[in-house]
Amino acid sequence: MFLLNLLLAIVWVALTGLYEAGNFAMGFILAFLVLRLTQHSAAAVRYGVRVRLLIFFIGYFLRELVVSSLRVVVLVLSRRPAMQPAIIAIPLDVKSDAAITLLGNLITLTPGTLTLDVSTDHSTMYVHAIDVRDVEAFRAGIKNGFERRILELSI
Template sequence: MTTFILNLFLAFSWVTVTGHFEPLNFFIGFILAYVMLWLVRSGSAPSNYFKKVQQVIGFIFFFGHELVKANLRVAWEVIRPGHHMYPGVVAIPLDIKTDAEITMLANLITLTPGTLTLDVSSDRKILYVHAMYIEDVDEFTRSIKEGFEKRVQEVLG
């Protein structure tokens, strides 16, 4: 956590030194500070910060890919004549435990077109999801667990 705060401080310092108070300049400063901190990191005090940043970046790309894929599939359904959906509700067993992880997973599923989180069981072990395309329940469950849930666990765990 202290490495992240140092990274933010260095990024703000970059913005101050350059005199351009813009989001893009802050982002550039953040990246430069990250690289600098990575180069001078101490072997005696290992930090998970560098691993977490890579996981967050990977997560952003994963979710972006899933979002584009789902948007294209739903758009194709709209412009194509006929009914090609296999809608249904699936109970997905959860490995994640905390409220933050469950909330993030539920929101990511709901943000993805064609899927909607309906409810979480009272014991917080099952997530109920409605989806437009459920050709194979096991495959759908696996894609949620190995895709979204695994990455939420990596980022928040």
């Protein structure tokens, strides 16, 4: 279904003659809607759910990117930043190498945090954060944020 969606989006771009990311996104959305309305199989329903989860996932990441960027700006511009850096061990529920890599990259792309290492048994990820007031809240934020959404996408 995803490949058919991509193919229809590419056909949309070719037919309109506008080779831009926004036009491709519009073609992808239109193709998704056409596939959703014309396909009634279980695979089409799962595909629709996954695309919706992916869109929410991207929106969540962009929101976290903006919020953490603003936090870092405030820390940098304050006269006497009262930072409390920490290295936090986060137990992992994701198991596949791809999911662990995605989680680590999302954490690293978020300003103020950096993935340092993953344990050899893939059960724990070590993350450095520039300012941590509550370790448990930070850990819960990663687990209930990025990790939960990655698990939802892999279903």
